[in-house]
Amino acid sequence: MFNLTVGRSVAGAAFAGVLAALAVTPSAQAETLKLAHWVPPAHTLTASTIEPLKNGVEASSGGGLTIDVYPGGELGRGPLEQYVRAVQGVADITWGLQGYTSSQFPKTMVSELPGVLPDGKAGYEILWDAYDAGQISGEFPGTVPLALWLSEPNIFIMKDRDIRKPEDLKGLKIRVSGAAAAAVIEALGATPVQMPAPEIYNALQTGLIDGVVTGASAVTDFKLDEVANSYTIGAPLGRISFYLVMNKAKYDGLSDDFKKAIDDNSGRKLSASAEAGWNAKANSTIEALKASGDNTVIELSDAEIDAFGALTIPVTEKIVTGAGAEDVLATMSGQ
Structure with a gap:
């Protein structure tokens, strides 16, 4: 009887220890990221960019890392302040336009100029090429860019x-x-x-x-x-350039597994999806304008x-x- 009781006590203590270890191991803790933007959920951004990131990260992490989305300025309405909100941690991830704060992105803005994008190359490629070369990376302080891309013409x-x-x-x-x-x-x-x-x-x-x-x-x-x-x-x-950025301290504080979930579903892959969404919406919009019968559509x-x-x-x-x-x-x- 004495041995059985001791055995149960030891087993119970060991099980409690396992639970305690799990409770304090960062890689085992579920985390939620806040993603904020200022446009309605029906905007092109949702299907082309947010959903691929959110769904991909949550699947890759087995549901351990989730992303809650705050559209329409729920965490702050000013479109010009989106980058600052990511840096300050008001949101973990934010979307915006470099042009709204052009002075912060003087070299990134080169991508928007006439004649810069070569034929046969995507806008996101030239942005990431310059970023990876260290030529524009300094214009994104305090954040980790998750996507960089260009609009349609x-x-x-x-x-x-x-x-x-x-x-x-x-x-x-x-x-x-x-x-x-x-x-x-x-x-x-x-x-x-x-x-x-x-x-x-x-x-x-x-x-x-x-x-x-x-x-x-x-x-x-x-x-x-x-x-x-x-x-x-x-x-x-x-064209117009866009960013989706994440607070760097938040990213650095994630477990290796959660960082990998972010990395595997961002970068050029996510940027390509975003740009494709913008181009597809532009093409369908132009066709609709031509078909409406009450617009003048001039093709030079x-x-x-x-x-x-x-x-x-x-x-x-x-x-x-x-x-x-x-x-x-x-x-x-x-x-």
Whole structure:
């Protein structure tokens, strides 16, 4: 009887010890990351970027590492403050546009300029090439980039204005997302107005701006077809760059298994998914605009494209030289 009791006591103590060890082993503890952004759940971002990351990480970690998503500015509404929210740990992961805080990303912004993306290469590839070469990595302090990618080509989205040649823009107020697009619009003789995407609808509706330069996907994502009625496709206007970043201290504090779950479902793989989603939405949007019957969709001829390019392409060299980013341009353009 004495031996049996002792045996049970020892076994019970051993089992309790195992439980205690598990309770304090970081790799065994479930963790949840907060991912914040400022657009509605129906935005292209969800299916192209958030769901692949969330589903992939949770599957790879066996459910041990989960991601809770806070859309529509639930953790802070300002689109311009998204990067800071990741650095400060308000959210563990945030999405945003480099152009909204262009001064932080002078070399990354080279990717947005006309003529930089080579034919046959994806936007995310040139961004990661420059990042891996150490040429733009310093512009992402305090974070680990999970995805970097470019939008589809920018187009003109106008209200009651048809744009067929550069002269059509003289004196107009055109919304842009960042410094690169602003320089392009100035070269065309218009006045750039920088504002976050959620403000475009009202600005276009009320006449605060005459038009917008951005990708066609924004027409659907922000319902711009309700206030715009003329679209010009083909002018070399550059693109828009995006990031999905994670707080570096949070990433560093994860177990090796959880870090691997993040690594296996981010980087170029996630960036490719994001960019494909933007391009697919842009293509379907343009087809819908053509089919609607109540829009003017202008597809520029080669000669008309060249007329715009004569003014916009030189902007690229000027900005690259001013930023001392010749090495970045060489990497991104494959030189």
